[in-house]
Amino acid sequence: MRIANNLCLVTALAASSVSAFQSPIAINHDIDSFLEKHVLGIQDTKNVDTSLVAAWKELLVEYGPSQLVNEINNYKERASSFPGTVQELREPSAAEELASTLKSIHNNNSPEIAQNGYEVVSMREKFKNHSLRVREGHPELLHLDSVKQHTGYLDIEDEDKHLFYWFFESRNDPVNDPIILWLNGGPGCSSATGLFFELGPSSINKEIYPVYNPHSWNSNASVIFLDQPVGVGYSHSSKKVSTTAAAGKDVYAFLELFFKKFPQFNSPSNKFHIAGESYGGHYVPKFASEIINQKDRTFELSSILVGNGLTDDLIQLDSQRSMLCGEGGIEQLATDEECSEMSDEYDKCVPFAKLCYDLQNPFACVPASLICSRIGDNVKSVPPFNPYDIRKPCEGDNGLCYEALDYSAKFLNSEFVKMVLGVDSEVQEFESCSNDVGYGFAFQGDIMLPHQQYVAELLEAGIPVLLYAGDKDYICNWVGNNKWSAALPYSGHEVFESAPFKPFITSGNATSGEVKNYDIFTFLRIYDAGHMVPYDKPEVSLEMLNRWLAGDYAFAGKK
Template structure:
């Protein structure tokens, strides 16, 4: 979940690496804005493009993008990018001292640069739930990276119930969004008081909320910034190894990873990291991805139909705009294919910039909520939901920070612009991650892709399209399976549509936006409870 600052981020991206792109004699001239100095590594990448037409096309796209901004503006943006280390960070923090908070520390010779801190006094004093709960940090000493986590045991039977790791997206958004706005044991009201959530996912599972990558939420760093999903994968894997070392009583419990939005990148890659570590001490039972961005090439093609009345909601754009988006998608597709082939900033940033400008911005200019096509943003600050402001204010209270061991954080923000910008400038968003989903399925790891059908930014049409085109061993069989009604167990109400074959499931959830547990709390609990119990078809048998 990340929307505010998108236009400025796109502008900065168009001047990545202080380079402008101009076409001359059928070659790209890669030049510094102040000189004509050649950059041979970029020319070498460019020379690998397979056709003259692709070379000409990428040249034209960069030329079109550059022409939208004056030279002075580009120079200003480039200087900002080059000096990014000195830019103010949203998530400011004080130097940590051991005396400020009492922690128990756990280390492992296998991961000698990592340690896990666990607060010795638990945060039950905050009154979020009556269950056992733990907070602390994963520390990477040499890189000065510190990842915050909050763990709630199950309300039911923690000795036997599954463990769920929850990850929010962004990139750059705290998993406290899931904790306090969606699926956690309490939500925060306008007076900054916790209100019990009867539909919390810890009703029948123990849940870990992890702030990652570093710099997000209560996590912090003073040096090493994570700029890609790939770089984040090892940190999350080591966190889980140390977590299960600290809590060995849970190592035989089923373990699932769930999340939404940019977690469509995170979860497939993190899950791949787990199953490819043969000496792991725990097993992965399944993954759940809600309204994720996983296959940008296919999902970009869903913006036009979703905005133009083909996704189950009325059109919100004019016929002329819809026609133009249809014309623009093939260019987006060509650029994204180049990104998929080469997976570097030179190929992926142009694809991201072009596709966002041409396919997302027509919707953004309507003023409608990107996370719910039915309404405008309730909060003009960028979060779109006033409840997110309550959460931010609550997590900035000194007694809350003290209770969880985060006194060293000066300012908590639900989404960090620095992390968002770093990922964008690395081209991470436009890269493919569906191949990791195929890998999981071919290793017989169950996968649930669920989507609220009133979301726009990661809408259900795009998610439905990519799962039907996924290349894995049972892909052709899955693609032919029809959508069927999904009925909740408690009251038999039709809550959406489901498509399943063996351990792969797609679930459309009626009348929910981007954050399904916030919009459809009862239905989302029905979904997660049935999934972790092994009901992958949601009641439908072949």
């Protein structure tokens, strides 16, 4: 039961499917010669572990050298050209009709919009090659929200990288309310998923028109939606970013320049937080670590929030068996035999995952990903389901299982919308998720890398951490997040591990989940929500956010 997955790309290598590359390549070498020529050259350690060589040999025997070398070459080709954009032109759509209508209503052909009208912000003494383009939005044109908005790009000149962002001020009190940077996962998915599908000021309906969201996270906070890394959404580059660590450098530069432009949001009355979901379990802790280790930073980080994240793969991979085998709060779906086989597959995965954790390089982590992604391949008795919500079938044909995600993509591909936002002409088409970026991260071994150590670092530095999880998600589920957080080695480990779960009581005296807390570390299970909690439980997610931002880290009792 191999599940294609873009929002939490645990199975990225399996989803890419080596069998998809059919061009024959004649290889007249034995396996050792093949390894030396095609594989050992990609590793970056002088100490080659014999068990890793054995793993590569096993994969070569199983897949065949022709298919595997095609996969490696395909990655190299992507990495060298890496367009970051899709070049096909779109047919006129309802979004273009909306553009024409709004254009007529608002008579918006002003030179300011047509010429993009960017202000450029830089800090050359600190970031020699970075600058931030900023332009004030026109909320009345897109009908998303009436609050003040800004869009623009972080430009990294020497690397030809351009990261798009969209900033919405708080509906309440922007002068004093917190600031949140929101990041979607993938790796390779645009934060427009969060903006239009989960927690932003409006969603997009099937008529490709905005629908106001009363439970938006900018109800009491200002929110930045950032398309990162390059190649995602409206961001573009002729280069590549294929590791979380490299992406973190760009995000830190973005934040420094953002707060230089908007010093009014960097005052004692404002608090800055980073939130994300799915592969955000990699992004958010690492980016936060990057920030707190910059001694000359001009802003402070107040907390992080991670929803249904992928952080500690070694522990979390076994939780997929838990969800199918009656240990995740739902009835057992797989047979006893299939559950036993999944357990055996996990046991086989563990030593390779540990080697990845120890060596932390592509040579160790790519085969670990390939071997560990097989967990669940044997399950045939369970009907196909939405991996982001085990209760539902997969909708549509976009590979993301939610047909409504196509609506926001159509909206964002409107030439009018792109003009209003000041999108660079290099972006021919907006994509919700980019396989190019996902493959790049997969073949750098980034997906299997451990990131829980950054959570421990943050806690030791006094940075509050909230892990929340909808309990009907399969792919980055609550069971795995609960297990790795309980196992996290930090100074409060024993107290946190033994802390009892208490009811999470929300407005109306409703029990909306259960919460485990010690001091500034919290794990929150949210009942009857899938992978994207703000989509399934908008009222609960907003209350969760507001209480966390107010410092109620224990979510103690009633609001």
